[in-house]
Amino acid sequence: MKSFIRPFIFTAGCLLAGAPALFAQETPAQPDPAVVDDMDDYTVVQVSDPFEPVNRAVFKFNDGLYDYVLRPVSKGYTKVVPTPVRSGIRNFFDNIRFPIRFVNSALQGKFKRAGLETGKFAVNTVAGLGGFIRISDDVPSLAQIPREDTGQTFGVWRIGKGPYLVLPVFGPGTARDTVGFVGDYFLNPINWNLRENVEGYTWEIQTGVQVVSGLNSLPDILNAYDAPRKDAIDPYIAVRSAYIQYREAAVKQ
Template sequence: MKSRFFLVSLLLLASAAFLPDAPAQNAPREVDPALADEMDEYAVIQVYDPLEKFNRGVFKFNDTVYNHVLRPVSRGYQRVVPAPARHGLSNFFSNLRFPIRFVSELLQGKFGRAGREAERFYVNTVAGLGGFIRISDDVPALANLPSEDLGQTFGVWGFHRGPYLVLPLLGPGTVRDAVGGVGDYFLNPMHWDPFKEVEGHRWYWDTALQTTDTVNSIPELLGIYDAERKAALDPYVGVRSAYIQYRDAAVKQ
């Protein structure tokens, strides 16, 4: 039973990072609706993709996993967990990732936005029951702040995105976002010791948090993935274009 739980958890944790959204390694966990709406499925995007043959093979593998593993998990989860609870969990985990956004904004020199980010975190944590209720949405100055991460920070600093790369389960990304994702991982409080040392069960607590975060985000991520996949004659090119457009827009924001 434990080995089965480990395998399922590992699969869910790894799949969390596919875009368009994640930690580990390739993409931001939070999708900005404003940026997503601006993506043009008909745009021709020049992408450095020297590993296209490899990437296409991995893309096909990932697509099979998404459809035959993640989609059933997503449907079952939505049947069991009511929408208000899912929304609250989404708010909680978004609030928990505050250090990633805050540090990235400071490194980009966006000190005013970093201040508002800190204020939003305080308001949602104190008045929003630990972040389950996003009180900041009712405060114009704190609502709809762009989500930042270290991959975007490197882009702001002028680093090229590097080769496009599709990894098993992790999905689309670039070298720049992969490196940034490593930093995001360590900035995420879920990986800090205080969140692991619960009655001595480090592994179980860490896995429970990350699995809940992953499963809760799957429905939204699959919806975005499906939309971009179906809009293109070549699904691989469609998802690649959508990912690059989204990340480029996030860097410029």
């Protein structure tokens, strides 16, 4: 029976934990309205897009997937799960992703920021019930720490973006950020293989945790994805421009 169920759990995990994952690399616990507004008023930026015909086809496929599969799932989830509960879950998984931010802050030579990330993690874990409550929001030095990820680290190291890519399910990205996403995946504790060391922590439980993480972040991710498409003459260009601007700004922080 387990071998029969596993493919379905795996598929759900890929859809909910992945889409559109590259757009959401280290998505803030609460989307910045200013960033969303900037995306809405996008300007066309120069980017290498040698695979544009294929990218556009995948973009169209993803649009259908998001609109007819993930968006209804997201709406159903927000109706069933109260906002305070969703906020707590969001905070918990954001806290868990501490290694991504700490390691990449250190790799970029931002050691003070790495120390602040450690303090933020400690405060939220100990005083915030494992991270469900963001106590750090009330500490001025910990409230607004710029988030770092592996793709940004590559940018700081002056590794080029490479060509623009639109991946099935995962959405917009660049060659650099796609490799960076793999690094973030392995730095995220929810993806670590703890089954041999933690009694009762089965493959199904781990995948379920990943699904909950993706499902809970889905409304915010879709909102960020929708912002540049709204009223755009060419949604593909709008999303591409918004993504590149967003990631370039993140590297410079």
